[in-house]
Amino acid sequence: MSKILIIEDEAAIRRVLVKILNEENGDYIVEEAEDGLSGIEKLKKDDYDLVLCDIKMPKMDGVEVLEAVKKIKPEIPFVMISGHGDLETAVNTMKMGAYDYISKPPDLNRLLNTVRNALDKKELVQENKRLKKKVSKHFEMIGESESINLVKEMIEKVATTDARVLITGPNGTGKELVAHWLHQKSDRSKKPMIEVNCAAIPSELIESELFGHVKGAFTSAVKDRAGKFEAANGGTIFLDEIGDMSLSAQAKVLRALQENKISRVGSDKDIKVDVRVIAATNKDLQKEIEKGKFREDLYHRLAVILIKVPALNDRREDIPLLIKHFAAKVASEQGTIEKEFTDNAIKLLQEYDWTGNIRELRNVVERLIILGNKEVSEADVKLFASK
Template identity: 65%
Template sequence: VLCDIKMNKMDGIEVLTEGLALKPDVPFIMISGHGTVETAVEASRKGAYDFISKPPDLNRLLITVRNALERGNLVTETKVLKRKVSKTREILGESVAIGKIKETIERVAPTEARVLITGANGSGKELVARWLHEKSGRANAPLIEVNCAAIPSELIESELFGHEKGSFTSAMKQRIGKFEQADKGTLFLDEIGDMSLSAQSKVLRALQENKITRVGGEREIEVDVRVIAATNKDLLKEIEAGTFRMDLYHRLSVILIHVPSLTERTDDIPIIAQSFCEEICNEYSMTVKKITVEAVAALRALPWTGNIRELRNMVERLIILSDKVITDNDVRIFANPSGPESVNHNVSAQPNYEQFANFQEYKDYAEKEYIKHKLEKNGWNVSKTADDIDIQRSHLYSKIEKYSLKRTEH
């Protein structure tokens, strides 16, 4: 919107204020023939994108309008992307246990109650925390996540509360901690059972007083943060062992949510596996593969010590290594990343599995061998091969280039 400052019926600043109240994402460019620094500052403070004096330079005006439109588009695109991301974060399953978790989230999320989420690794504790945030009144503020198990004990306090410059040897500049970053939002303390007792006492104080002090600092800083914590440990046993504070446990566990392991809710495996299949096939620009009833039964029979995380890896492996339909035989063959002792299923030779540092390396190897096998089978006809494995031809070309695949001369 191009808006003059001096107008008869309504002042331009009033138009700006009321316009942004109705359409906060619309950029306003203010124009005035009596422009002063004070007027420009007031317009900017009220939310104007820019301020231009009369008579406007045409080039500057065009550039400003173009930049304002681009900014508006970016704001819109960001909101759309955020909605898309939030839509993908679903708690999948129709079991009684998952139904109770969803009901609890609906009741608890709008409140300010602290929540302690328990469950095994890979069971979906982080997803529950995200839903608690997204359905709360803090959804438009940040959700800051901290994996307490991944941070060395000597650094956890600096990570949570920040530090002042020079507070320790490597503190070359001031650092804002996670509590301050999460102000007005939610702080998710994952694996809180691994937090040191020293850090626990400071977290307890922050929860009691809603204030923190940076490491090496003296000034108290007020914070407005909702804390959600998660752990794979039995904190009551940790309290008995003297490694976790009872008073902190009671502060955190106003609401307790236990996320069951996948083996406790095998009825949900068909829904979860199908959802992962659609998601992964879309990522790879492939036609969604069908999972047979027998394959689903085979999946349900597996132990799933890695829970949801392991199931997703398994489905991704099946999509890459199986044909158009995923069968129970595929599940038996590829149930283990290292496979059976003898495998001859779209892979040229049995690899030495010790050579792979992680599953990604194995996946790349398997994908390369699979594509190479299909290309050779189709006489290196790229169009036919792309159709055969249900991916776009351009996508296949990029894979050929990625893996440096070349036709073998006979």
């Protein structure tokens, strides 16, 4: 049922609007407010799917109501009710975020079409938000332990912002999964997420990789080339293992964060970029700063939000869920029947020292599925998964 609030100081107009809406659709719940102040009080206390709001009212006019409500509940569509002399104001309210306006006296067809379209749009917006909260199964984060739930809660809080995030944790814990969750749950999810493994690129090439280069900038620069920051424009750039980045590249990244602009290697021309930066490292950057290997000013720019991904040894209660997840995934990838693990096999795997974290567990599960019996037993674990 759609819940509609009518904010209108003329009782006769309210009666007409309520009558039209109730006769058209018995599923509408229609409530009334006789002025702007009482309308805002109702909106603060309850949720509505649509507001029909008069422009000229005592105490607080419709423009002020629209401004106030958009700050607290921006998702509620507003349809403004305008008198003959309010048309210019009504058009201006649409620039402020109103969905549409109707004129007095309300035309039945015009009113009903506007109401239906506004409600349809709200439903579409809500569906888009629901879809945005869903993350591709390829990047699913498995676990219900307290430590992993804290990570998930942090992602939910910061994903829709543009705040820069620094993800820390040992190798193999799933830092890249956190980065993908942050991107896919953000308003930038339809734009690209560009990944850069700073440890895998030679130090002499990292600047060209990140910022691009112009023809002739160095020996092998035979043509102009855009860098990763340009490729990520409007989206997200994920700087993995940023602790391995050279100091000269760090200086350029710092400038990009400070000024939202970059310049290609060999060029003095500035290029504006709109990029959210997410970084990850398995190093203790505070110690790297003390050694003079990492810029402190860059650290503070990157670490607006810190997310620490726990080691697998610190979340052993998640191992049964992870085993089941990887067993299903491996079976699907290899086109085989999913194998079950006995309780004793799972218990033994929970006792292992997982220095390679999630990545190591995944490899061990795959090995056991290939080499173990139809039901993976404790004996299989001892034989094929021993350290």
